[in-house]
Amino acid sequence: MVTAPRVNDRRVDEATGERKRFSSKVLAPWCHKSPKISEVLPLLYLHGLSSGDLVPALEQFLGGTAGLSAATVTRLTKQWQDDHAAFQQRDLSDRDFVYVWAAGVHPKVRLGQAHSCVLVLLGVRLDGTKELIALAEGPRESTESWADLQRDCHRRGMRDPELVVGDGAMGLWKALRQVFPGARHQRCWVHKARNVTKCLPKSAQPGATKAGPPP
Template identity: 35%
Template sequence: MSEFYNEQMFTVSSSEDDPIEALVRRGAKVMLQAALEHEVSEYLERSHYQRSEAASAVRGYRNGHAAERKITIGSGTIKITTPRVSDVPEGQEQFESRIVKPYQRRSVSLQQLFPKLFIEGLATRDFEPALRCLMGAAAALSPSTISRLNAGFKAEYEDWTRSSLASLPIVYVWVDGIYIKAGIADERACLLVVMGADVTGKKHLLALEEGYRESKESWLEVLRRLKARGMNEPALAIGDGGLGFWAAAGEVWRQTKQQRCWVHKMRNILDKLPHKERGEAAKSLRAIYLSRTREEAKSKVIALVKSWRGIYDRAAECLMDDLDRMLNFFDFPAEHHKHLRTTNVIESVFASVRLRTTAMKRLRSARSAVYLIFQIVKRAEKSLQRLSHAEKLRCVTLPSQVTSQSVLAA
């Protein structure tokens, strides 16, 4: 190796703040430039200055280099010149580098990193100051650049909403309306969420759409789209006390049993009691839904209501309201009861979503919120635990199976 080469490659200027990074960038530039030159040699089937034995074997000629351009990689920004090829014979494929694409300004890994950082919580306006020191002053890190990269979120979401659910037998579904800060002023957008568990116990995000205050019409649109995508009618739907969903479910999922969330119910009941009574009341309410049978739970409800009559009538009426729908989880395997009593399947996932959206304070629009939250939930979905005793799901009869058995019996 020549002394000149050593001096050019391994001598670091005293003005460099970080000699290690400077050497890494320099080495990356040399290797990348050499790879581009080698790529041309492979295409032409001859090395630099080598002549072809016959004129008919000529595949083209080197034609200098394109204008110098900057490309950002993980260790910073480097300058390269891409080789050009001219006089390519007619009918032969034109030369195009497989390493550096036309107009490419950053490595693929770096391009994929930006949306991930956005999902993790780095706001658009923070990209430039946070990454400029690492990527270098010449790196393309403007907010508009990041926004263009995140445009892919929309395409991914729309592809997902068109995907088929016909081959995914869903046994249980959890539904909820999630409110987030999005839009102008003090607006709060409502996102309608449906998650389900298949016959293997794996949990899936099935729907995530904008809604109008959890209205029946909004929920009808969500459920009809799920049906159009081929989703079966589930055995049980779990949700809060919002009337909009239950009205819609009664029209689309006519044979699905309905279970109201005990967490939401307890909040409503405790809100109607004085503070001094809430601790003991919460213990009594937990004892109801932890009962081993429906009959045992009902007897505890009757006893508690009797103790409240004449003193806390509003709390007693709230407990008795829709009682049958509060106890439908008893019709399913006992091993699944802890999953079916509440909408915690959704609440646990959206805890991480709220951390992300809180950091942003306010999303630009409800639609952009849907795209971002979809990415966060799909990422969290991979780490969700399966339902306990998933083998018991095969013992749960789906409405479609009941219908088939009825047809055969007839």
């Protein structure tokens, strides 16, 4: 957090006779907090800190709360929610995905009492650009959960990708046949290598892991 000091600037412009206004070369007039603080706030919020907890928590690290208040955190929270809603509703009809990686992530964040996971679709366009396609919270990696996410992408214009890579969960493949029947699917090499490594004696597992999957 950076606080702009009060400056009593007595300089006068010789040409106009007007007082000169102090302008910092370090801190821009519109900047009230470091960009790094803006990056860490969503992470702290996801890890369980409420809007009322963020201000005193950051005060312990930064020595002050200039530019950050409970109202500011509330406003930022609303902005994150609006950004998420816009992301979830954006049009997908203007792009084609060659590859799509699908995975279920199980974060240790406050999502209620029940265990939950985040279903993630990450794609690669024709020009090689990677893009986060969609994500959704689900109770588990079931066929219904994966199908709901894929149907939403299809509704927004997404076409069948060439290849979908996943960890081998049957729910994903069943949903894929329902929504994107033209897409081929393949087991992720990392997950396959981990499963094979677990079948080896523990003494041989470090060497097998270091060797990695075959080319």
